[in-house]
Amino acid sequence: MSQREWIEKDFYKELGVSSDASTEEIKKAYRKLARDLHPDANPGDAKAEERFKAVSEAHTVLSDPAKRAEYDETRRLFAGGGYGRGGGFTPGGGGGFTQGFDLGDIFGQQAGGADGGLGDLFGGLFNRSGTRTSRPRRGADVEAETTLGFREAARGVTVPLHLTSPSPCTTCHGSGAKPGTSPRVCPICNGSGVVSRNQGAFGFSEPCDECRGTGSIIDDPCVDCHGNGIQNRTRTINVRIPPGIADGQRIRLAGQGEAGLRGAPSGDLYVTVRVSQDKVFGRTGDDLTLALPVSYSELVLGTTVSVPTLEGRVGVKVPPGTADGRTLRVRGRGVPKRGGGAGDLLVTVKVAVPPKLDDDAVAAMRALQEAEKASGFDPRAGWAGA
Ligand SMILES: [Zn+2]
Numbered sequence: 001m002s003q004r005e006w007i008e009k010d011f012y013k014e015l016g017v018s019s020d021a022s023t024e025e026i027k028k029a030y031r032k033l034a035r036d037l038h039p040d041a042n043p044g045d046a047k048a049e050e051r052f053k054a055v056s057e058a059h060t061v062l063s064d065p066a067k068r069a070e071y072d073e074t075r076r077l078f079a080g081g082g083y084g085r086g087g088g089f090t091p092g093g094g095g096g097f098t099q100g101f102d103l104g105d106i107f108g109q110q111a112g113g114a115d116g117g118l119g120d121l122f123g124g125l126f127n128r129s130g131t132r133t134s135r136p137r138r139g140a141d142v143e144a145e146t147t148l149g150f151r152e153a154a155r156g157v158t159v160p161l162h163l164t165s166p167s168p169c170t171t172c173h174g175s176g177a178k179p180g181t182s183p184r185v186c187p188i189c190n191g192s193g194v195v196s197r198n199q200g201a202f203g204f205s206e207p208c209d210e211c212r213g214t215g216s217i218i219d220d221p222c223v224d225c226h227g228n229g230i231q232n233r234t235r236t237i238n239v240r241i242p243p244g245i246a247d248g249q250r251i252r253l254a255g256q257g258e259a260g261l262r263g264a265p266s267g268d269l270y271v272t273v274r275v276s277q278d279k280v281f282g283r284t285g286d287d288l289t290l291a292l293p294v295s296y297s298e299l300v301l302g303t304t305v306s307v308p309t310l311e312g313r314v315g316v317k318v319p320p321g322t323a324d325g326r327t328l329r330v331r332g333r334g335v336p337k338r339g340g341g342a343g344d345l346l347v348t349v350k351v352a353v354p355p356k357l358d359d360d361a362v363a364a365m366r367a368l369q370e371a372e373k374a375s376g377f378d379p380r381a382g383w384a385g386a
């Protein structure tokens, strides 16, 4: 039975129950009406027979909780959603659906393979009615992952990605028909992929058997894909990773996912990027971090140290009297930013203590210690009173 029928028919009214009637009340109302209207009890009464069919149909839908919920939902959408009473589509106002408004137009779009909209809204009604339909459908999105070295992630890199996924058949370009031929519109369903069937009192909408719901017939199937228009292929895609990508970020490549069914658009490819650690560099956002080992005397006297950067090296000036743990900033030598420019290189100095000194060095250290005391240096001066 079509949505249109569902929308136009008031099954509750047929059974003479309220829309919030319990299953028990519905059953009771149906039994009574069925007994009264049964063709055996009303031989030759066409009106009674008509009513009997209508009542049976109403009962079939309302006695099944799942069907009833679907029916209620469908009617609610149309009654309240601007398609029905009071909506913009009802120029004449008044009750029910206006004559001039053809619901078939809406459902026609769905049959044509449009994604989203009403097609999705009512997709469930079709899928539940039997074989899955294979009308044109957008390809699925594909997830992939790649691991980059720290420096290549920071600089940006192009990596080859090998993907095995269904793709449009190269022989028939996804049509499923042998090259030189093309699919024709199914004469049974006129391309909609759906047929109405009457079985006893009930009408059903179901996928067309002739074309298996696709709406088209392929007389001469493509030999390489057996007519479904899709081949499993291993593809290599060169993915350009922009500079500065961070661990865990995802890149979307539009149209590089699975092929759509029967010429529908492909899905997207999402690549999650993993970034491995580096021996020297760390990262905070766009800033590159680096721990710089220095000697005590370098901190005290000051020096210039050559440190590695992503691009080469840079001289970092450690001013005289620099405290251990201080971070020196080198502007613009960090991770490239998306919009241009780059973060900073943050160099944190860290004293390296010599594990062993020769006699001369030890003697010099002793002399330094005495000299520091004499000049009044007390490393724990701040602790006075603690
Ligand atoms: Zn093919």
Ligand SMILES: [Zn+2]
Binding pocket: 186, 187, 188, 189, 190, 191, 192, 193, 194, 208, 209, 210, 211, 212, 213, 214, 215, 216
């Ligand atoms: Zn058909």
